Amino acid sequence: MLGFFKKSAKGKTEQGVRRTRDAWWGKVARLFDSSPLGDDLWDDLEELLISADVGVSTTTKLIERLKQRVDNEKIEEADQVRNALQDEIVSLLAVNEPEPSTSANGRLGVILVVGVNGVGKTTSIAKLAHGLKGEGKRVILAASDTFRAAAIDQIKVWGERISVPVVAHQPGGDPAAVVYDALESARKNADYVIVDTAGRIHTKSNLMEELKKIRRVVSKSDIEPEVLLVLDATTGQNGLSQARYFAEAVKVNGILLAKLDSTAKGGIVLAICDELNIPIRYIGTGQELEDLAPFSPESFAEALFSSES
Amino acid sequence: MFETLSDKLGSVFKKLSSKGKLTEKDVDEALREVRLALLEADVNFKVVKDFVSRARERAVGGEVLESLAPAHQVIKIVNDELVVILGGGQQKLRHATQPPTVILIVGLQGAGKTTTTAKIALHLRKGGQRLLMVAADPYRPAAKDQLATLGKQIDIPVFAEGNSTLAICSNAMKRAKEIAASIVIIDTAGRLHIDEELMSELSELGKRLSPTEVLLVADAMTGQEAVKIAEEFNAAVGLTGVILSKMDGDARGGAALSITSVTGVPIKFIGIGEKLDALELFYPDRMASRILGMGDILTFIEKTEAATDEKKLKELERKIRRGGFDLEDFLEQLQQIRKMGPISQLMEMVPGISNLSRKLPQGADEKQLKRVEAIIFSMTPYERHNPNTIDGSRRKRIARGSGTTPQDVNQLLNQHRQMQKLMKQMGRGGKFTSMLGLR
Numbered sequence: 137m138l139g140f141f142k143k144s145a146k147g148k149t150e151q152g153v154r155r156t157r158d159a160w161w162g163k164v165a166r167l168f169d170s171s172p173l174g175d176d177l178w179d180d181l182e183e184l185l186i187s188a189d190v191g192v193s194t195t196t197k198l199i200e201r202l203k204q205r206v207d208n209e210k211i212e213e214a215d216q217v218r219n220a221l222q223d224e225i226v227s228l229l230a231v232n233e234p235e236p237s238t239s240a241n242g243r244l245g246v247i248l249v250v251g252v253n254g255v256g257k258t259t260s261i262a263k264l265a266h267g268l269k270g271e272g273k274r275v276i277l278a279a280s281d282t283f284r285a286a287a288i289d290q291i292k293v294w295g296e297r298i299s300v301p302v303v304a305h306q307p308g309g310d311p312a313a314v315v316y317d318a319l320e321s322a323r324k325n326a327d328y329v330i331v332d333t334a335g336r337i338h339t340k341s342n343l344m345e346e347l348k349k350i351r352r353v354v355s356k357s358d359i360e361p362e363v364l365l366v367l368d369a370t371t372g373q374n375g376l377s378q379a380r381y382f383a384e385a386v387k388v389n390g391i392l393l394a395k396l397d398s399t400a401k402g403g404i405v406l407a408i409c410d411e412l413n414i415p416i417r418y419i420g421t422g423q424e425l426e427d428l429a430p431f432s433p434e435s436f437a438e439a440l441f442s443s444e445s
Numbered sequence: 446m447f448e449t450l451s452d453k454l455g456s457v458f459k460k461l462s463s464k465g466k467l468t469e470k471d472v473d474e475a476l477r478e479v480r481l482a483l484l485e486a487d488v489n490f491k492v493v494k495d496f497v498s499r500a501r502e503r504a505v506g507g508e509v510l511e512s513l514a515p516a517h518q519v520i521k522i523v524n525d526e527l528v529v530i531l532g533g534g535q536q537k538l539r540h541a542t543q544p545p546t547v548i549l550i551v552g553l554q555g556a557g558k559t560t561t562t563a564k565i566a567l568h569l570r571k572g573g574q575r576l577l578m579v580a581a582d583p584y585r586p587a588a589k590d591q592l593a594t595l596g597k598q599i600d601i602p603v604f605a606e607g608n609s610t611l612a613i614c615s616n617a618m619k620r621a622k623e624i625a626a627s628i629v630i631i632d633t634a635g636r637l638h639i640d641e642e643l644m645s646e647l648s649e650l651g652k653r654l655s656p657t658e659v660l661l662v663a664d665a666m667t668g669q670e671a672v673k674i675a676e677e678f679n680a681a682v683g684l685t686g687v688i689l690s691k692m693d694g695d696a697r698g699g700a701a702l703s704i705t706s707v708t709g710v711p712i713k714f715i716g717i718g719e720k721l722d723a724l725e726l727f728y729p730d731r732m733a734s735r736i737l738g739m740g741d742i743l744t745f746i747e748k749t750e751a752a753t754d755e756k757k758l759k760e761l762e763r764k765i766r767r768g769g770f771d772l773e774d775f776l777e778q779l780q781q782i783r784k785m786g787p788i789s790q791l792m793e794m795v796p797g798i799s800n801l802s803r804k805l806p807q808g809a810d811e812k813q814l815k816r817v818e819a820i821i822f823s824m825t826p827y828e829r830h831n832p833n834t835i836d837g838s839r840r841k842r843i844a845r846g847s848g849t850t851p852q853d854v855n856q857l858l859n860q861h862r863q864m865q866k867l868m869k870q871m872g873r874g875g876k877f878t879s880m881l882g883l884r
Contacts, residue, residue, distance in 0.1 A: 183490055186484055186490050188669065189668035191485065192484050192485050252666070253555070253557065253691060254556060254557055254691075255555055284719075285559075285591045286590035286591035287591075289586070289591075290585075290586045290590075293587050294586055297586075337694035338694065339693075339694050340694075370664070370667050370668060370670045371664075371666050371667065371668055372666060372668025372669060372699070373485050373486070373487050374487070374666040374695065374697070375668075377696075395553075395554065395555075395637075398553070398639060399639055399670065400670045403668075404668065
């Protein structure tokens with residue numbers, strides 16, 4: 137979906153990960169420039185991958201594959217190793233999952249945005265809505281975070297800024313009821329409903345049940361929602377657990393990796409693709425409304441390894 | 446909380462404890478697993494490196510290899526080192542000598558600053574303080590409203606007037622004087638540690654307010670970046686403490702270890718839920734044994750060590766091997782266990798059993814132990830050494846003597862027979878010490 141993003145995809149991604157690249161992947165690139173192929177190289181590489189939150193098991197896997205390729209393909213140049221690593225990372229990230237056909241053929245598209253507390257759901261939603269609107273789509277926001285203090289006010293402020301209507305109830309209300317109302321009012325007046333849910337720690341089963349209920353409300357109106365899990369790029373290995381729990385509860389279609397404008401490397405994304413096969417759909421690259429880009433494994437990896445800064 | 450790390454270390458030590466004496470290689474293997482577990486728990490790479498080398502030094506330095514229960518020693522060493530990293534003793538909030546005490550709350554976006562601000566306010570109000578909360582976030586939509594809503598919930602005033610962070614804060618200090626607030630808690634805007642503009646705003650704020658406490662709110666789920674975040678904030682405003690938020694999930698919280706070890710800034714509180722009273726003091730020692738997933742196993746180990754001596758253990762082992770574990774030995778074991786304290790408390794300390802023990806009615810196990818003791822006391826030494834000779838009439842006498850029924854006596858004899866059988870099997874397989882091992 138979201139074709140409007142496609143045009144600028146590569147530039148955006150490059151821009152978004154530039155800092156990351158400079159801070160860390162730049163080191164990887166330099167590593168290959170300076171080191172002979174030996175144990176030290178592999179140790180350094182392990183350290184770098186783990187420091188990027190890639191996680192022990194995915195790191196080990198990547199390095200094993202790389203070593204194998206060095207053997208099989210008789211790679212001797214550090215440069216070639218770099219290309220091989222880039223390949224491996226791309227193939228890890230290129231999850232073979234069809235993009236959900238949200239809002240195909242003029243049908244109402246519903247995007248359910250979920251995640252733990254403080255990952256950046258609301259801001260990401262504003263960016264998504266802003267992008268869709270720029271594409272000429274009519275969007276309605278559902279303020280389903282009825283729990284956190286002033287969450288409704290927050291999304292209302294965003295709604296005003298980007299001129300998108302917000303369906304809201306009172307604080308403390310039933311989040312599923314908000315979604316129901318939003319769907320009702322969207323039937324005639326909108327192409328998309330984006331649902332802002334309350335942040336919840338994924339291990340709290342009662343809150344996950346609440347989320348399931350929200351999903352059921354959407355499914356009952358004969359719409360398969362696209363469930364986007366927002367993940368904070370500074371998150372470590374717990375990201376895997378988050379993805380696992382949310383996927384189990386509401387079937388996550390894709391991940392939005394937020395806050396990639398910090399120096400955080402977002403390496404957990406590799407582990408998630410590797411172990412859970414959930415595709416990364418978007419990256420958040422800043423505080424501005426335009427700071428959202430579709431995730432493309434190729435340009436991601438490419439940008440990570442290009443040597444200019 | 447920390448479950449997975451605990452499980453991991455648990456399985457490492459299970460392997461160790463089934464072996465008896467260790468070689469240097471064993472220790473290395475265990476520490477390799479400790480290293481992996483810590484890395485998977487998001488403990489910073491460099492911190493892990495230091496940790497493992499320190500632990501190894503102590504572990505192979507005779508302290509472990511020579512000891513009676515090497516696995517226990519390794520656990521103890523790992524635990525000790527964890528406590529060292531986590532910052533030794535527990536640290537309280539400081540108060541200014543001249544009120545008001547100013548507490549500055551800082552952190553990245555989404556770390557949980559606003560909720561934490563309200564939690565701390567509530568916590569301090571319980572101590573009888575007069576509070577003012579300040580919403581110094583002019584950037585995020587509705588940030589003010591959020592703190593105002595929370596303030597209403599706990600009935601603590603919130604100040605938010607001004608059009609810049611600095612203006613809000615200096616206005617707030619005036620207001621604090623007017624209402625004679627003893628503590629002012631300032632909730633600042635979330636900012637990236639690499640955002641030069643906002644970080645220098647924070648430095649400026651620090652200079653102007655000279656706060657008593659500058660608390661960094663750090664998400665327990667933070668990965669390797671935690672160290673850099675803490676370092677940058679520390680360099681900009683001089684942190685006095687860290688609050689680890691979102692500890693109620695399954696985050697292994699390695700960030701806690703990383704931050705304190707690299708910056709030396711202690712963790713003062715942990716956030717364990719969305720409710721405003723979900724704030725706990727941080728206890729490094731508790732956290733360490735929690736990380737190890739051993740309940741209070743260290744106390745247990747100390748008690749076992751105090752209650753048993755090696756000679757008796759060896760003798761016992763010999764007896765078990767030939768299957769001669771009679772009721773006299775059984776009694777001795779019972780008494781040793783009782784020396785260690787109430788059995789319910791002991792069970793509480795043992796991982797895996799601790800959950801079970803909570804389900805038992807209070808004191809039930811204790812009563813049973815006493816009854817068993819009474820029964821054995823009513824036997825002659827001959828009977829204790831040869832339980833098979835206890836016939837119906839002896840059973841009746843023993844029951845009368847101990848104030849129990851022949852059925853009770855029977856039950857004990859059956860239990861002992863089963864135990865003997867089990868021990869014979871184990872005696873063939875491994876060492877007795879492994880029975881006392883951690884499983």
